[in-house]
Amino acid sequence: MSNIYSEVITKVKEADGIVIGASNGLSISEGIHIFAENKDFIENFGDFREKYGFRSIIQGCFYPFPSEEEKWAFFSRMYDYFLYTGEASSVMKNLYKLVEDKDFFVVTSNIDDHFRQAGFPENRLFEIEGNCRNLQCINGCHDKIYSGDNVLSEMARKQENGKVPSDLVPECPECGGPMQVHLEVDRNFLKGEAWQASFKAYQDFIDKNQGKKLVLLELGVGARNQLIKAPFMDITNAEKNATYITLNKGELYIPEEIAAKSIGINGDTAEVLQQLVQLK
Numbered sequence: 001m002s003n004i005y006s007e008v009i010t011k012v013k014e015a016d017g018i019v020i021g022a023s024n025g026l027s028i029s030e031g032i033h034i035f036a037e038n039k040d041f042i043e044n045f046g047d048f049r050e051k052y053g054f055r056s057i058i059q060g061c062f063y064p065f066p067s068e069e070e071k072w073a074f075f076s077r078m079y080d081y082f083l084y085t086g087e088a089s090s091v092m093k094n095l096y097k098l099v100e101d102k103d104f105f106v107v108t109s110n111i112d113d114h115f116r117q118a119g120f121p122e123n124r125l126f127e128i129e130g131n132c133r134n135l136q137c138i139n140g141c142h143d144k145i146y147s148g149d150n151v152l153s154e155m156a157r158k159q160e161n162g163k164v165p166s167d168l169v170p171e172c173p174e175c176g177g178p179m180q181v182h183l184e185v186d187r188n189f190l191k192g193e194a195w196q197a198s199f200k201a202y203q204d205f206i207d208k209n210q211g212k213k214l215v216l217l218e219l220g221v222g223a224r225n226q227l228i229k230a231p232f233m234d235i236t237n238a239e240k241n242a243t244y245i246t247l248n249k250g251e252l253y254i255p256e257e258i259a260a261k262s263i264g265i266n267g268d269t270a271e272v273l274q275q276l277v278q279l280k
């Protein structure tokens with residue numbers, strides 16, 4: 001195992017650019033599983049489970065709550081749950097240490113905002129499906145994304161019996177209508193100026209590394225993922241100096257065409273990152 005780790009560290013050190021692609025498996029390695037009805041879910045969201053019958057955080061994100069007060073009780077609780085310690089996990093800190101002195105970019109479908117929490121700057125981050133802390137008009141009457149930190153933390157603190165106080169319910173500053181968290185849970189999700197700018201920054205990063213030593217570091221992305229994995233494999237295939245590094249527990253997939261340019265590590269992401277940082 002240690003040879004493969006040294007190989008990864010060599011590739012990271014030599015890289016002109018590193019693009020990190022991360023999905024649900026990375027969050028799971030931090031102990032956050034949005035698809036699971038586990039002990040953590042029951043402890044933190046058990047009252048919602050009782051009342052509405054949904055069995056995971058992700059089901060809660062799609063649930064048609066009967067009122068704004070009840071909807072915001074859930075979304076502010078989720079915000080609080082994802083970000084409550086106020087400090088990044090050791091997994092995210094190690095990931096940051098691994099790339100901090102390199103030119104890097106992050107593309108992720110994770111909604112927990114843990115990259116920013118760990119120090120990854122916003123202008124090097126493309127959160128494809130939004131995140132738990134930003135708000136938008138539910139009607140998309142205008143294109144602005146708002147920081148929800150203050151109102152979400154206040155609603156998380158002040159909720160009672162599954163409802164937030166009515167005077168805290170956010171309203172669109174333009175049309176006065178309801179707001180929602182900027183998450184891709186429905187067709188209202190704004191892919192306007194802010195989203196497009198992040199998408200372009202991602203594309204620009206790939207473009208500027210054409211022909212260079214680009215490392216595509218993929219963490220916890222499922223074998224059939226089309227948002228992150230498929231483009232990563234295409235780029236690796238097209239770029240002769242690219243290296244595809246995939247970390248996944250139990251679900252490694254490297255197609256034959258790019259096998260010579262790829263390194264796969266089947267192991268616990270938290271432990272692998274710890275080992276890599278120690279070797280660096």
Ligand SMILES: [Zn+2]
Nearest residue numbers: 137141172175
């Ligand atoms: Zn509006």
